[in-house]
Structures are given as C-alpha cells and as structure tokens.
Amino acid sequence: MCLPGCSGRHYWFSGASEEAQSIETLAWILFAGAGVIWLIVMALAFFAMRSSGRSNTEKSARRMILWGGFAFPTVVLAALLGTGLLTLKSIVAERSDLTLEVEGEQWWWRVGYPGGVVTANEVRLPRGRTAEILLTADDVIHSFWAPALGGKIDMIPGRENRLTLTPTTVGNWGGLCAEYCGGAHAQMRFNVIVMEPDAFDAWLEDEAAPAQPESGPGLEAFLGEGCGACHTIRGTEAQGLVGPDLTHFGARTSLGAGILALDRDTLRHWITHTDTLKPGVKMPAYPDIPTEELEDMIDYLLSLT
Ligand code: CUA
Incomplete structure (x- = not known):
C-alpha cells in the first residue's frame, strides 16, 4: 500500500524545493535516530531476558537506569529536537522575491499574484526565487499542501498564515487540500507549476493583460x-x-x-x-x-x- 506513494508528482521526497530538501534531510536524521534508539532498546531487552534469574548488584542496576534510562534519551532526544527546530527556522525565509495570496474556498483555490492577477487552482512559481505564499480561507479551515515542495500549512478563516518556497526543479507538481473541509474535500486539488524565471515573468505579463477576444x-x-x-x-x-x-x-x-x-x-x-x-x-x-x-x-x- 505504501509503495504507490513512492514516486510521482505528489511524492514528498521529490525534493523539488530547498525547503523540501531540508525536510527530507531532517526526516532521514529522525529515522536514523529512531533506528539507533530501537537497536539499543532491543539490545537491552535481550540482555534483560538473558540475565533474568541471575542476581544483579544494586550498583549495576542504578548505573543502567542512570545511563540507559536518563542520560542517553536526554542527549539523543535533545539533539533530535534541536535539529528539528533548526530545520523549522531554516525553511521559513524572512525575505522573498515574490508574494502570492492563496485563498481556500469550498472546493477550489483562488490564487493572486502581484499586479492584480488572479487565477485559480494553479500556483505558478519561478525556479530559484523565494516565493512567499500568504494563506487564508473564505469559509472553513482548509490546508495547503504541495508534498513535493514541502509545504503544508492550514488556511484558517480570519487569519493569515505564511509559507515560503524556493523551488529548485522545473515541473508540474501536485497539490491538495490536507484538512477535511466538507463533501468534496478530496476533489480540492491544484497544480504547482515551476517555471524557468524568464518564462514565469513572460507568463505573468501575459496574465495581467485583459481577456482576448472581448466579444463574440x-x-x-x-x-x-x-x-x-x-x-x-x-x-x-x-x-x-x-x-x-x-x-x-x-x-x-x-x-x-x-x-x-x-x-x-x-x-x-x-x-x-x-x-x-x-x-x-x-x-x-x-x-x-x-x-x-x-x-x-x-x-x-x-x-x-
Ligand atoms: Cu479544503 Cu479540504
């Protein structure tokens, strides 16, 4: 069941942005840390089974509790927490090259760009530039999630949340609503189209022009x-x-x-x-x-x- 999720435009280890790459690194560090803890717990359980019945001195039992039960988890969990907090800080850029406003509605996405350009259900981003995405909701809580680019943040009525993304790979990536928001929640999807910067600029200029033809x-x-x-x-x-x-x-x-x-x-x-x-x-x-x-x-x- 898990394997079908291991590739494609929704794969969350695609690393299509700098933020997604940081999150992927963090995931591997946490996985390795959890693996080490699991191995040590298994070793201790094995040791305890083998030595049950034999008498242990109180001194060695105390040492085991001090090092295995207190010092080791404190150091490892603090290191993992520190790594997680540093990653969290690093994936929220303070400055950006471009600001988008994305509003969640039942069941679609309103996407605003500079210059009054408004589109829907498609977030176009230039490769290599940091985009700030301001997230709001019109009716109920939605959640903006583009797994390959690493972003997932709730969209809450009356509140503005901020997400920054620096795409590294040109492509058409998938996005979806990650918070149950009513009957058609599963049909609230979007595309994230990462373009070369020049192509993006040309697209935004075209998009700012009024519709053609204007009659017919x-x-x-x-x-x-x-x-x-x-x-x-x-x-x-x-x-x-x-x-x-x-x-x-x-x-x-x-x-x-x-x-x-x-x-x-x-x-x-x-x-x-x-x-x-x-x-x-x-x-x-x-x-x-x-x-x-x-x-x-x-x-x-x-x-x-
Ligand atoms: Cu919008 Cu689920």
Missing part, C-alpha cells in the same frame, strides 16, 4: 446564461467574484480544481453536469443550454489563453 457569440452565450454573476473575465462585462476568475482560463492545465484535464469534452461535461463531478459544488449544472450556444461558449472559454 461565445461570450454572449456566457453572459446570457448569467455566468458573469459569479465569474470574472477581465475586459468584459463578466465581473462576478464568487467563483474562479476565468480571464485566461484556456491556458490552464486542469478543470474543476485539479480533478480533470482541461479539454472540450471535460469542459462540456463540467458545465452540464457540474454536480455529478463534484457533489455539493456551488456552481449549478446547466444541462439545458442549447447545443450551439454551449459549443460557442466552450470555444470562447478555451480561446482565453
């Missing part, structure tokens, strides 16, 4: 169905703040908070059967949109790159 039958269908009441598409009349910002929706890699690959078929299924894909989701299903209107809307949304 697909947009009319979108507005006609009332989608703009919940979703924003910057540059158009759609200015809703309840659901994910869709300004550059077509450039995303997933749909429904990381649960589906984004393509025509999944998008059609999502719009018409939202509630069967994610029970309890706030977005209503739209099973009755006329086919032509629906296809125009899908064309339009996928063109928003």
Whole structure:
C-alpha cells in the first residue's frame, strides 16, 4: 500500500524545493535516530531476558537506569529536537522575491499574484526565487499542501498564515487540500507549476493583460446564461467574484480544481453536469443550454489563453 506513494508528482521526497530538501534531510536524521534508539532498546531487552534469574548488584542496576534510562534519551532526544527546530527556522525565509495570496474556498483555490492577477487552482512559481505564499480561507479551515515542495500549512478563516518556497526543479507538481473541509474535500486539488524565471515573468505579463477576444457569440452565450454573476473575465462585462476568475482560463492545465484535464469534452461535461463531478459544488449544472450556444461558449472559454 505504501509503495504507490513512492514516486510521482505528489511524492514528498521529490525534493523539488530547498525547503523540501531540508525536510527530507531532517526526516532521514529522525529515522536514523529512531533506528539507533530501537537497536539499543532491543539490545537491552535481550540482555534483560538473558540475565533474568541471575542476581544483579544494586550498583549495576542504578548505573543502567542512570545511563540507559536518563542520560542517553536526554542527549539523543535533545539533539533530535534541536535539529528539528533548526530545520523549522531554516525553511521559513524572512525575505522573498515574490508574494502570492492563496485563498481556500469550498472546493477550489483562488490564487493572486502581484499586479492584480488572479487565477485559480494553479500556483505558478519561478525556479530559484523565494516565493512567499500568504494563506487564508473564505469559509472553513482548509490546508495547503504541495508534498513535493514541502509545504503544508492550514488556511484558517480570519487569519493569515505564511509559507515560503524556493523551488529548485522545473515541473508540474501536485497539490491538495490536507484538512477535511466538507463533501468534496478530496476533489480540492491544484497544480504547482515551476517555471524557468524568464518564462514565469513572460507568463505573468501575459496574465495581467485583459481577456482576448472581448466579444463574440461565445461570450454572449456566457453572459446570457448569467455566468458573469459569479465569474470574472477581465475586459468584459463578466465581473462576478464568487467563483474562479476565468480571464485566461484556456491556458490552464486542469478543470474543476485539479480533478480533470482541461479539454472540450471535460469542459462540456463540467458545465452540464457540474454536480455529478463534484457533489455539493456551488456552481449549478446547466444541462439545458442549447447545443450551439454551449459549443460557442466552450470555444470562447478555451480561446482565453
Ligand atoms: Cu479544503 Cu479540504
């Protein structure tokens, strides 16, 4: 059961950030420390079984308690505690090159970048730069966890928690909500996309631009169905703040908070059967949109790159 977790984009020993590498080192030190303690306890148990029945002097018993029961655990556990506290201090950077705001909602992630850029369910980070991620929640407690990058911190309504990450490996890593937050908790996922710094800068610049195109039958269908009441598409009349910002929706890699690959078929299924894909989701299903209107809307949304 454990082995399937030992590779892939959610593997927590992938070491895809400096912080994850520190945590991995700490995990091995704790494992080694626990191994040494286990060996000594087993040796003492074996020794006790062999010598039971024989009379021991009170002096040697006292020595055993003093060294084995007091001095040894005190030194080893204090060393492990010290290592743990030092690692904890080292993985929280005081300075950062970039600040993101991530808000947990039932059941998706609102992701804000400098310059008013807002996306959803996708955290893009530049390799080699330290990103500060400010974590909040809108409704209930969620927990932001990107195992390969080492971050896991609760998102609590009314409170802002801070996480810093310095990615070292370019790639598309998995993230998930790690705190039970309601029916679709298991479907609250996201992607962490680590990019080369230049590519990240270019992406952020593109993302800051308003949506293109700003008109067309697909947009009319979108507005006609009332989608703009919940979703924003910057540059158009759609200015809703309840659901994910869709300004550059077509450039995303997933749909429904990381649960589906984004393509025509999944998008059609999502719009018409939202509630069967994610029970309890706030977005209503739209099973009755006329086919032509629906296809125009899908064309339009996928063109928003
Ligand atoms: Cu959000 Cu579990």
